[in-house]
Amino acid sequence: MYWCEIYTRSPFQNHIATKDMRVRGPPATPVIIGGAAMIEDAPTILTCTADMGYPDDWILVWSNGGSPITGTNTSSSAAGSRFNFTSILNLTPRKEDSGNNITCAAQRASWTVSPQGTLGPIDVRYVPVFLAVSSPANPVFEGRYVSMSCLVDANPRPDDIIWEKQGPGIAPSSDMSVYNDISMASVLTLGRITREQSGYYSCRTNNGVPTDDPSSDVVSTKVPVIVQYEVNITNKVMIEVGVNDGDDAVLTCVAVGNPRPVMEWYGLNNTDITTDSQDGKFLVTNEISGGDGTFALEVTSTLTINAVDSGVDYGVYTCNSSNGIGRINSLTITLTGIKRPDKPTSVEITERTAEFLTVTWTAGYDGGETPSFRVSCIKTSDSTEVFTEETGGKTTSTATGLDDYTEYEIRVYAKNSIGESIGYGNTMGYTLPSPPSPETGIVIEFNTDSGYMKVEWLKEENGCIQLEVQYQGNDTWQECGDCIESDQTVTLSEWCASSQRRRRRAVGDIEAVRARLCIGGLCSQPTDVRKVKDPPAPDMPGDNPGISVGVIVGVIVGVIIGLFVLIAIVVLGVFAKRNFGNHGKEDRETVDLSMTDVQRHSTIPQSDAQSPYQEITELAIISRPTNQEPERVDYANVPTAHKAFPRDQLKIIKELGHGNFGLVLLAEASGMTLGSKVTLVAVKTLKEGAGQSDKADMMRELDLMKKLPDHCNVVRLLGFCVEEDPPYIIVEYLSRGNLKDLLKDSRSKGRRVYGNLHGISKSLTSKDLMKFAKDVADGMAFISSQQCIHRDLAARNVLVAEDMTCKVSDFGLARDVMNIRVYERRSEGPLPMRWMALESILDDVYTAESDVWSYGVLLWEIVTLGARPYPAMTANVMIGKLQSGYRMPKPQHCQQELYAMMLRCWDDDPDNRPTFTMISAELEKYINKGKEFISIKDFQRTVYEVVLEQGAGEKV
Numbered sequence: 001m002y003w004c005e006i007y008t009r010s011p012f013q014n015h016i017a018t019k020d021m022r023v024r025g026p027p028a029t030p031v032i033i034g035g036a037a038m039i040e041d042a043p044t045i046l047t048c049t050a051d052m053g054y055p056d057d058w059i060l061v062w063s064n065g066g067s068p069i070t071g072t073n074t075s076s077s078a079a080g081s082r083f084n085f086t087s088i089l090n091l092t093p094r095k096e097d098s099g100n101n102i103t104c105a106a107q108r109a110s111w112t113v114s115p116q117g118t119l120g121p122i123d124v125r126y127v128p129v130f131l132a133v134s135s136p137a138n139p140v141f142e143g144r145y146v147s148m149s150c151l152v153d154a155n156p157r158p159d160d161i162i163w164e165k166q167g168p169g170i171a172p173s174s175d176m177s178v179y180n181d182i183s184m185a186s187v188l189t190l191g192r193i194t195r196e197q198s199g200y201y202s203c204r205t206n207n208g209v210p211t212d213d214p215s216s217d218v219v220s221t222k223v224p225v226i227v228q229y230e231v232n233i234t235n236k237v238m239i240e241v242g243v244n245d246g247d248d249a250v251l252t253c254v255a256v257g258n259p260r261p262v263m264e265w266y267g268l269n270n271t272d273i274t275t276d277s278q279d280g281k282f283l284v285t286n287e288i289s290g291g292d293g294t295f296a297l298e299v300t301s302t303l304t305i306n307a308v309d310s311g312v313d314y315g316v317y318t319c320n321s322s323n324g325i326g327r328i329n330s331l332t333i334t335l336t337g338i339k340r341p342d343k344p345t346s347v348e349i350t351e352r353t354a355e356f357l358t359v360t361w362t363a364g365y366d367g368g369e370t371p372s373f374r375v376s377c378i379k380t381s382d383s384t385e386v387f388t389e390e391t392g393g394k395t396t397s398t399a400t401g402l403d404d405y406t407e408y409e410i411r412v413y414a415k416n417s418i419g420e421s422i423g424y425g426n427t428m429g430y431t432l433p434s435p436p437s438p439e440t441g442i443v444i445e446f447n448t449d450s451g452y453m454k455v456e457w458l459k460e461e462n463g464c465i466q467l468e469v470q471y472q473g474n475d476t477w478q479e480c481g482d483c484i485e486s487d488q489t490v491t492l493s494e495w496c497a498s499s500q501r502r503r504r505r506a507v508g509d510i511e512a513v514r515a516r517l518c519i520g521g522l523c524s525q526p527t528d529v530r531k532v533k534d535p536p537a538p539d540m541p542g543d544n545p546g547i548s549v550g551v552i553v554g555v556i557v558g559v560i561i562g563l564f565v566l567i568a569i570v571v572l573g574v575f576a577k578r579n580f581g582n583h584g585k586e587d588r589e590t591v592d593l594s595m596t597d598v599q600r601h602s603t604i605p606q607s608d609a610q611s612p613y614q615e616i617t618e619l620a621i622i623s624r625p626t627n628q629e630p631e632r633v634d635y636a637n638v639p640t641a642h643k644a645f646p647r648d649q650l651k652i653i654k655e656l657g658h659g660n661f662g663l664v665l666l667a668e669a670s671g672m673t674l675g676s677k678v679t680l681v682a683v684k685t686l687k688e689g690a691g692q693s694d695k696a697d698m699m700r701e702l703d704l705m706k707k708l709p710d711h712c713n714v715v716r717l718l719g720f721c722v723e724e725d726p727p728y729i730i731v732e733y734l735s736r737g738n739l740k741d742l743l744k745d746s747r748s749k750g751r752r753v754y755g756n757l758h759g760i761s762k763s764l765t766s767k768d769l770m771k772f773a774k775d776v777a778d779g780m781a782f783i784s785s786q787q788c789i790h791r792d793l794a795a796r797n798v799l800v801a802e803d804m805t806c807k808v809s810d811f812g813l814a815r816d817v818m819n820i821r822v823y824e825r826r827s828e829g830p831l832p833m834r835w836m837a838l839e840s841i842l843d844d845v846y847t848a849e850s851d852v853w854s855y856g857v858l859l860w861e862i863v864t865l866g867a868r869p870y871p872a873m874t875a876n877v878m879i880g881k882l883q884s885g886y887r888m889p890k891p892q893h894c895q896q897e898l899y900a901m902m903l904r905c906w907d908d909d910p911d912n913r914p915t916f917t918m919i920s921a922e923l924e925k926y927i928n929k930g931k932e933f934i935s936i937k938d939f940q941r942t943v944y945e946v947v948l949e950q951g952a953g954e955k956v
Contacts, residue, residue: 027053027085030060030104030117038093039209040126046089048104048117052082058108060087065100098124098155127209128154128218133202135223139258141325142229146190150203150220154184158207161186162938166222168896169196190225195258198227198295226295230326231257233319234298237422239332240339242368245310251303251333253319254289256296263301266318273303273317281306310337334418338368341414344395344425353525354404354434360396361412361425369416375399380407380428404434405519428917435527436465436517446492446513449534453513454489463519464709468526469496470512477526482643483518483709518709521785643706645669645719645730650683661687661694666733672718681718684729695727701811702729708786713779715799715809731809735802739772740795743866747939766934767927768804769862774923775806780855781916783808784848791846793854794835795861834869838882839910849910855919856905863894863934893938897926 027050034046048060056076062069069089076083087104101120132151140146150161161179163172163186172188179186190197200222210216235254243249255261263286265273275284283304290298299321305313319331342364351358363371370393377387377399386408387399399410409428414421436442443456444465455465464483469492470476481495492510513531516523651668658664665683672679686694705717721728736742746764776798783790790797790808797810831841837853839845857869870878870888887906890899901922907913914922926933 022054022081024054026108026111026113026115027051027058027083027106029115030085030106032102032104032117032119034119036120037123037125038091038097040093040095040124042093044091044093046091046102046119048087048089049084050104050106050115050117051084052079053085053106054082056083058083058085058106060085061105061107062087062089063103063105064091064097093122093124095124095126095155097122123155125155125207125209127211128152128158128205128207130203130218130220133220133223135201136225138224139226139228140193142195142227143192146193146225147187148190148201148223148225149185149187151183151185152203152205154205154207154209156207156209157181157184158205161203161205163188164202164204164219165197166200166202169199170194172197172201193225193227195227195229195296198225198258200224224294226258228258228325231255231261231321231323231329233321233329233331236331239422240334240336240367240418242336242339243308244337245308247308249305249308249313249335251305251317251319251335253301253303253321253331254298255301255321255329256291256298257321257323257325258291258296259323259325260288260297261299261321261323263299264320265301265303266320268313268315268317270318305335308335336418338416338418340418341365341367341369341371341416341421343421343423344373344412344414347410347412347425347427349410349427349429350396351398352429352432354432355402356398356400357402357408357410357429357431358396358398359410359412359427363395363414364421366414367416367418369418371414371416371421373397374413374415374420376411376413376424377402378409378411379403380409402431404431404524405522406431430520430522432522433463433517433519433524435524436515437527440517442517444515444529445532446529447534448531451492452489453492453495453529455484456487458484458487463517466516466518466523467492467495467529468514468516469510470514472511474511477514480513482706485710521709521782643717643719644723645672645721645728647721647723647728650681650721650728650730652683656682658687661690662698663687667730669718669730672730679718680733681730682733684731685726688726698727698729702727704788704811705729705731708783708788711779711782712805713775713807714782715807734799734807736800736804738796739776739798739800739806740861740866742800743795743862747865764865764936766932766936769934769936770923770927771804772798772800772806773859773862774920774927776808776858777855777916777920777923779806779808780851781920784851784916789846789848790851790854791840792832792835793851793858794832795858795866798858833875834878837910838908841879841882847910848915849913852905852910852913852916852919855916856902859898859902859905860888860891863891863898865939892940893935895931895933898933 030048030050032046032048034044038044048062050058050060056078058076059074060072062072069091072087072089074085074087076085078084085106089102089104091102099121101118102122103116103118105114105116107114130150130152132149134149136146136148148163150163152158152161159181161177161184162174163177165171172190176190177186177188186203188201201224202222203220204217206216206218208216211218233253233255235252238252241249241251251265253263253265255263265282265284267273267277267282271277273282273284275282283306284301285304286299286301288297289300290296301319301321303317303319308314314335314337317333317335319333320328321330322328344361344363346362348360349357350360357377359375361373363373372393373391373395375387375389375391375397376385378385387401389397389399391397397412399408402408407428407430409426411424411426413424434440436444440462441457441459442462442465443454445454446452447454453467458465464485466483467480468477469480470478478496480492481490484490492513496510513529514526515529516526518524649670649672651670653666653668656664656666663685665685667681667683669679669681670677672681684698686698699722702717702720702722708714708717710716715734716732717729718732719730721730743764776793780790780793790811792810793808797808798806799809800806832854833841835854835857837850840850840853860869861867873881885908887903890896901914901919904912904914905919
């Protein structure tokens with residue numbers, strides 16, 4: 001607006017004239033709001049604003065790489081006397097748009113000046129697209145060099161291209177390929193290719209741009225690599241066939257090769273045999289019995305000799321196989337009336353000492369003639385044969401002259417007049433440790449006067465000392481207390497009371513004492529403990545052989561004091577009877593019930609139960625108001641042991657975890673160890689309101705843990721407080737928590753599994769996971785050697801120490817089966833069905849072999865970084881599948897050898913499952929090979945996501 005003022009000399013008059021003027025003009029340079037980085041086919045919104053234009057009919061026009069974009073609108077809004085303009089562009093970028101500029105210009109009819117805003121060049125990112133995957137000129141001969149390439153187009157450029165091979169055989173390793181990130185091409189070279197490398201190959205990559213596949217990986221088409229190789233006859237163990245006169249003989253020859261093997265039979269005197277030979281005397285059949293028809297072919301050729309005539313047909317027959325590549329492969333079979341015997345089976349150690357091992361076995365098929373047997377004993381540490389024996393027809397042998405506590409392999413061969421069996425039956429085991437004695441460097445003495453038992457010169461690597469006692473009037477020997485692990489002096493009667501649930505005996509009740517040296521779950525034969533007496537007191541100078549006045553005075557004073565004590569006891573007894581008389585019936589019922597329970601579960605022989613010193617359960621008295629009913633004490637049956645710990649020396653810090661009825665607390669224990677004032681421990685206890693059965697289960701768990709000697713792969717019991725509520729079980733604190741959470745935390749928080757493990761400076765490796773598996777196997781081998789079954793073996797029940805050592809824990813469902821091989825569950829509660837053996841689910845039967853099944857599931861958990869077993873099945877569906885033979889498939893990133901171990905653990909027949917000792921030894925071999933048995937980089941997390949919740953009665 002403009003105005004004009006006119007002034008006069010008169011102070012009262014002036015004139016003002018005004019005129020409203022509006023200036024037409026374009027807005028300021030448009031501004032485009034939005035990012036230049038875009039994803040192909042992902043709708044992107046861009047906003048263009050231009051301010052302070054006039055009039056309001058200016059429009060904003062978009063272009064992409066110079067090409068106009070139609071279909072947009074412009075809106076205006078008043079800003080004082082001028083207008084602001086806005087336009088929104090919905091852009092779906094294509095990868096061809098990458099590098100273009102997006103422009104927004106203000107235009108008005110007949111106006112020549114058009115201010116323009118620019119965004120760009122834009123960067124359109126898109127998922128990788130494989131342009132070409134080359135394959136070799138198939139087929140290729142074994143031993144040749146093969147090269148293949150993958151070419152990809154992608155923005156941004158991928159970090160790598162990974163080669164994969166489908167199906168069995170040898171997968172390509174990362175060092176076989178070279179990736180050029182400039183050309184985005186990868187070349188795979190297979191030097192001196194083998195038959196195991198034949199199959200379909202593909203490339204896999206990603207560049208971080210999301211795809212429809214949650215794994216964000218793009219996979220190329222598959223190309224075949226067909227390797228041709230010479231034939232190989234695979235059943236060369238069939239070198240004799242025994243058949244009687246008049247019977248038909250069947251000779252079999254199995255060959256594998258590519259191209260298809262051609263089979264030919266030759267008889268006596270190298271005569272060619274076909275079906276047409278000798279008017280039906282021979283029948284030759286060839287059929288494809290294996291292979292996929294493309295990469296390998298297996299042919300089984302069968303020669304049937306009808307109505308064998310021993311005078312004419314006995315002799316040597318030859319099967320030749322060839323396919324035009326390499327040499328002819330041959331199998332020679334001798335047809336005779338007898339053949340080599342089969343190898344013995346079921347080789348078992350039935351008796352062992354420090355010097356010998358006795359084995360028995362079952363003879364296999366004798367081949368038509370009574371066999372004899374040869375036994376070989378080999379020291380496993382250096383593979384030297386230390387014993388051999390020909391047993392004739394006996395199926396038992398004793399290997400003598402062995403070293404104490406040394407592992408041996410015993411092999412048993414069968415032989416007859418044709419020759420020795422192909423292969424052998426075998427077993428492995430340790431001799432017992434030598435009994436403790438001064439000769440072995442261990443001194444054990446029992447002072448019959450003081451009742452003290454002294455152990456000296458016991459080194460940690462030497463094991464521990466298990467005492468056994470024999471009471472007066474009883475011929476049986478009983479274990480006395482826990483295994484003594486270090487030099488110490490104990491009161492024998494108190495030490496024995498901790499394990500035998502009996503009222504403390506006088507020293508004179510013990511008739512004899514003997515000891516065993518125990519190492520790794522094996523205990524030596526017992527040896528008598530050396531008895532000593534206190535030295536006689538020296539005579540004082542000037543002593544009188546008569547009775548001194550001092551002695552007489554001492555006797556009188558003692559008698560007087562004794563009378564006062566007796567009177568006090570009588571008075572206290574009367575008082576107690578009056579106060580507790582009203583509870584007599586209830587107390588008697590409690591004592592009777594506890595006595596019945598103790599007798600039901602007592603391991604003391606019946607002959608001892610009838611001795612004058614019968615089992616007595618001492619009930620702890622819990623203080624209570626006099627107007628309340630007596631409360632049942634649940635800890636009376638827990639024997640007092642050397643690991644009882646004062647409750648007031650525990651300081652609870654915080655809760656570590658909890659379940660339905662239990663708590664795990666972190667605590668500081670004062671005076672737990674000699675070398676430390678305060679020890680950090682974990683305390684297991686019960687929640688407030690837990691039932692009687694929960695308390696009983698906790699006491700059973702404590703009883704079992706007290707029987708187990710210490711082992712580096714089993715959570716160690718440090719002590720307990722059970723004299724009052726709530727009960728405490730004190731165990732070592734393992735800072736890294738349970739194995740399941742550790743494995744799950746090791747997964748990357750993003751799409752790909754290259755993240756660091758929480759709390760650790762490096763990602764988990766295949767070697768780490770294999771060590772976890774071996775630690776658990778070693779712990780379970782020890783538990784099994786102690787005649788215990790765990791019943792709840794799973795990754796959640798394995799704890800991990802600071803140094804990454806795994807330790808088996810949670811014995812809430814475990815059972816001591818020292819005197820029975822099979823345990824039948826009778827208690828109720830949630831069950832870990834996804835870890836349970838089929839016989840445990842169907843028949844409620846638990847054995848060491850069912851623990852092995854659970855270990856196979858735990859091994860699967862380790863391989864899949866803590867995934868839930870059978871993730872896509874309910875428990876009921878899982879049970880039905882298992883009954884029909886289903887087993888969880890092999891994880892793609894797991895090697896076949898490790899998966900084969902899982903399958904052996906899941907064998908329907910418990911007797912066919914490996915022992916934990918066998919599993920540990922096999923894992924040790926795998927670890928020493930240095931091979932990557934679990935390929936972490938190939939782990940696909942989404943495959944193992946849980947899609948169904950667990951059932952109400954299921955423990956996961």
